[in-house]
Amino acid sequence: MVEQTLPEEEKNTRSLNFIEEIIEQDIRTGVNESRVHTRFPPEPNGYLHIGHAKSICLNFGLGKKYNGKTNLRFDDTNPVKEDVEYVDSIMEDVKWLGFDWEDRLFYASDYFEQLFEYALILIRKGSAYVCDMTAEEMSETRGTPTRPGKESIFRNRSVEENTDLFHRMRAGEFEDGSRVLRAKIDMASPNMHMRDPVLYRILHAHHHRTGNQWCIYPMYDFAHGQSDSIERITHSICTLEFEVHRPLYDWFIHEIGIYAPRQIEFARLNVTYTVMSKRKLLELVREGYVNGWDDPRMPTICGLRRRGFTPESIRNFADIIGVAKRDNVIDVSLLEYCIREDLNKRANRLMAVLNPVKVIIDNYPDDLVEEMEAVNNPEDESKGKRKMPFSKTLFIEREDFMEDPPNKFFRLAPGREVRLKAAYIIRCESVVKDPETGEITEIHCTYDPQTKSGMPESNRKVKGTLHWVSEKQAVKAEIRLYDRLFTKENPDDIEEGKTYKDYLNADSLKIITALIEPAVSGSAVLDPADKSAGYEKDGVSGKYQFERTGYFSVDKDSTPQHLVFNRVVRLKDSSSKGEKVKENFTFL
RNA sequence: UGACCCAUGGUGUAACGGCAGCACAAGAGAUUUUGGUUCUCUCGGCCCAGGUUCGAAUCCUGGUGGGUCAACCA
Numbered sequence: 001m002v003e004q005t006l007p008e009e010e011k012n013t014r015s016l017n018f019i020e021e022i023i024e025q026d027i028r029t030g031v032n033e034s035r036v037h038t039r040f041p042p043e044p045n046g047y048l049h050i051g052h053a054k055s056i057c058l059n060f061g062l063g064k065k066y067n068g069k070t071n072l073r074f075d076d077t078n079p080v081k082e083d084v085e086y087v088d089s090i091m092e093d094v095k096w097l098g099f100d101w102e103d104r105l106f107y108a109s110d111y112f113e114q115l116f117e118y119a120l121i122l123i124r125k126g127s128a129y130v131c132d133m134t135a136e137e138m139s140e141t142r143g144t145p146t147r148p149g150k151e152s153i154f155r156n157r158s159v160e161e162n163t164d165l166f167h168r169m170r171a172g173e174f175e176d177g178s179r180v181l182r183a184k185i186d187m188a189s190p191n192m193h194m195r196d197p198v199l200y201r202i203l204h205a206h207h208h209r210t211g212n213q214w215c216i217y218p219m220y221d222f223a224h225g226q227s228d229s230i231e232r233i234t235h236s237i238c239t240l241e242f243e244v245h246r247p248l249y250d251w252f253i254h255e256i257g258i259y260a261p262r263q264i265e266f267a268r269l270n271v272t273y274t275v276m277s278k279r280k281l282l283e284l285v286r287e288g289y290v291n292g293w294d295d296p297r298m299p300t301i302c303g304l305r306r307r308g309f310t311p312e313s314i315r316n317f318a319d320i321i322g323v324a325k326r327d328n329v330i331d332v333s334l335l336e337y338c339i340r341e342d343l344n345k346r347a348n349r350l351m352a353v354l355n356p357v358k359v360i361i362d363n364y365p366d367d368l369v370e371e372m373e374a375v376n377n378p379e380d381e382s383k384g385k386r387k388m389p390f391s392k393t394l395f396i397e398r399e400d401f402m403e404d405p406p407n408k409f410f411r412l413a414p415g416r417e418v419r420l421k422a423a424y425i426i427r428c429e430s431v432v433k434d435p436e437t438g439e440i441t442e443i444h445c446t447y448d449p450q451t452k453s454g455m456p457e458s459n460r461k462v463k464g465t466l467h468w469v470s471e472k473q474a475v476k477a478e479i480r481l482y483d484r485l486f487t488k489e490n491p492d493d494i495e496e497g498k499t500y501k502d503y504l505n506a507d508s509l510k511i512i513t514a515l516i517e518p519a520v521s522g523s524a525v526l527d528p529a530d531k532s533a534g535y536e537k538d539g540v541s542g543k544y545q546f547e548r549t550g551y552f553s554v555d556k557d558s559t560p561q562h563l564v565f566n567r568v569v570r571l572k573d574s575s576s577k578g579e580k581v582k583e584n585f586t587f588l
Numbered sequence: 589u590g591a592c593c594c595a596u597g598g599u600g601u602a603a604c605g606g607c608a609g610c611a612c613a614a615g616a617g618a619u620u621u622u623g624g625u626u627c628u629c630u631c632g633g634c635c636c637a638g639g640u641u642c643g644a645a646u647c648c649u650g651g652u653g654g655g656u657c658a659a660c661c662a
Contacts, residue, residue, distance in 0.1 A: 014602085014610090015601090015602055015603075017601090017602095021604095041662095042662095043661085043662050045661090045662080075662065077661090077662080078661060078662070080661095081661070081662085134660095135659080135660055138660075139658075139659085142658060143658070144590085144658050145590055145591070145657060145658060146589070146590040146591090146658095147590085147658095149658090176660090177660065179660095180660055182660095189591090190590060190591040190592085191591065191592075191657075192591090192657055192658050193657075193658095195658085198659090198660050200660085201660035202660080203660080217660095219659095219660075219661085219662090220661070220662045221662095223662095224662085240593070240594090240655080240656070241655095241656060241657080241662095242656095242662090243592070243593060243656070243657090244591085244592065244593090244656065244657050245657090246592095247592095265593085267594085267655095272599085278662095320600085320601085320611065320612085321600065321601080322600065322601045322602085322611095323601090324594090324600090324601070325593070325594060326593095326594050326595065326654090326655090327594075327595095327654070327655060328599085328600060328601090329599075329600085330599070330600060330612090331598085331599050331600075331612065331613065333599090333612065333613060334599080334600075334611085334612050334613085336612095337611090337612060337613090340624090340625095344624075344625060345625095349622080349624095375621095378620095378621095378622085378624090378625075379625065379626095408623090410623060411623090419621055420621095421621055421622070422621075423621095425621095453621070458621080459621090462621090464621095464622095464623075465620095465621045465622065465623095466622090467622075545622085545624080547622050547624085548622045548623080548624070549622090571622075571623090571624050571625095572623095572624065572625090573623070573624085574623055574624090575623040576623090585623075
């Protein structure tokens with residue numbers, strides 16, 4: 001028995017989740033020489049989503065925490081659904097999340113020959129047989145969860161006949177669907193998976209890695225556990241729906257007589273206001289409800305990346321949601337909390353007016369342009385300062401002015417003073433309206449020259465502080481404002497006669513043109529070399545907090561001529577506390 | 589009308605037979621040149637019924653509720 005000390009940080013830190021407890025117990029008792037070796041085993045038939053991110057962080061996190069290893073293994077046993085497009089995107093996503101499988105990139109298809117040999121072992125032991133029933137017949141004879149099944153009339157074929165038939169299946173002598181190899185277990189088992197499950201099916205299909213080398217392919221159950229065994233995985237972590245497969249997982253390992261990993265199941269992640277099934281996500285893409293797998297409204301990893309989430313924020317999210325066996329639905333506000341927390345510390349501030357209204361400073365010199373100094377990040381002094389041009393004609397947010405404001409309105413109104421952040425205190429003197437529509441077109445103000453930011457007079461108490469841009473120097477940018485994809489907390493909770501698609505949010509994307517301070521130029525386009533990945537070298541370049549409105553991230557569509565930003569998430573907003581007029585206080 | 593799994597504030601997650609704690613959300617206040625951040629406080633929970641025990645969220649039994657399982661998908 002090998003004793004191994006647990007990581008130092010474990011002492012006095014957070015309590016362990018149930019998987020860590022199992023692992024630490026195994027380490028203490030010397031199971032598998034106290035090794036820890038996990039794997040992340042995606043099927044390359046779709047893009048990874050935030051639920052996979054939980055699994056990736058769990059598996060790679062455990063490997064790292066216990067000085068073990070983690071493999072990336074593609075579970076590619078179904079050639080008709082799988083594609084290299086997905087293989088590539090999965091590797092990119094795992095890397096982007098910050099994990100490294102080093103030289104341990106594997107494919108279940110690497111083991112096809114070995115798996116075939118394992119099948120032969122079972123046939124020789126009389127534990128597997130070739131069955132000629134059709135899929136329908138098999139389904140009929142399988143029984144139901146409450147009724148035992150019937151044994152196949154092919155169940156007692158001789159070892160010789162089975163061996164011969166199985167070889168001929170491989171040789172391509174039979175049609176798709178005409179025969180399968182089945183395990184001989186127990187047609188009366190209360191566990192449906194033990195009722196002579198299919199091991200191999202005939203599929204004359206081109207495989208993305210093995211080409212046309214094979215026309216029989218192993219089923220998940222016959223491939224997964226054995227692949228774990230071949231890779232000497234110690235803890236094979238998967239989601240709850242595989243719990244009923246575990247007896248079969250163990251049965252194959254035992255029956256073949258090979259190294260035995262341990263399967264442990266945890267509850268998959270659900271998040272409010274979105275769907276997580278690959279089928280549904282694929283449908284949203286195919287039917288054009290979103291603009292591709294990386295649409296920033298998607299819960300896919302590439303979608304979150306394009307939206308502007310950082311890998312750090314997602315790892316932190318995976319960490320704090322925990323791991324357990326009970327069904328769970330995580331409030332999306334927790335995800336939002338994670339990205340705000342990260343970006344607040346790391347993203348530079350910029351002033352951007354999303355819904356502009358013109359402000360004219362009547363007593364400011366016509367052609368004067370002053371350079372104001374603005375702090376890049378109040379949370380990080382090392383980020384320094386930048387210059388912002390100030391002039392007679394500015395823009396502020398339309399929501400920052402009210403002609404007849406309630407008492408709790410801390411912004412601009414006739415006769416009231418506010419501070420323009422990093423500039424002067426101004427007072428509203430009058431407004432000009434469009435005679436037709438009644439819409440305010442100009443707000444006329446005066447400024448107090450003694451209140452320039454930094455001057456003693458500027459410490460004067462005023463009602464509020466607004467962000468602004470100077471008309472002449474402002475840069476236009478396309479801004480994509482995202483909202484939750486679904487209107488219902490749980491879109492899978494479907495009313496009679498509806499589908500989850502009936503709960504799609506029609507307003508999940510709004511595109512506007514905003515005016516941004518000129519400092520944005522030059523830094524608002526992704527390095528073309530990074531474009532494919534959609535992320536940047538230092539993690540937060542291209543990501544900003546637009547002061548008072550939210551966090552924004554440069555989109556891959558952005559060019560120097562046409563800047564494009566995605567809103568990652570709004571700033572937390574307590575402006576409507578105790579008020580019922582939220583629309584008036586919240587930016588778009 | 590079967591087997592298996594699960595059950596702690598609104599949400600998520602701790603407790604290893606001994607004071608039910610943490611985070612998010614919600615609410616109140618302080619600070620603030622972002623109605624952001626930060627800080628303080630408040631609200632609010634052991635599914636039910638028995639049993640074991642000096643003592644049960646924890647162990648046992650039975651309910652109740654939820655989930656999973658009947659692809660030649662994974």
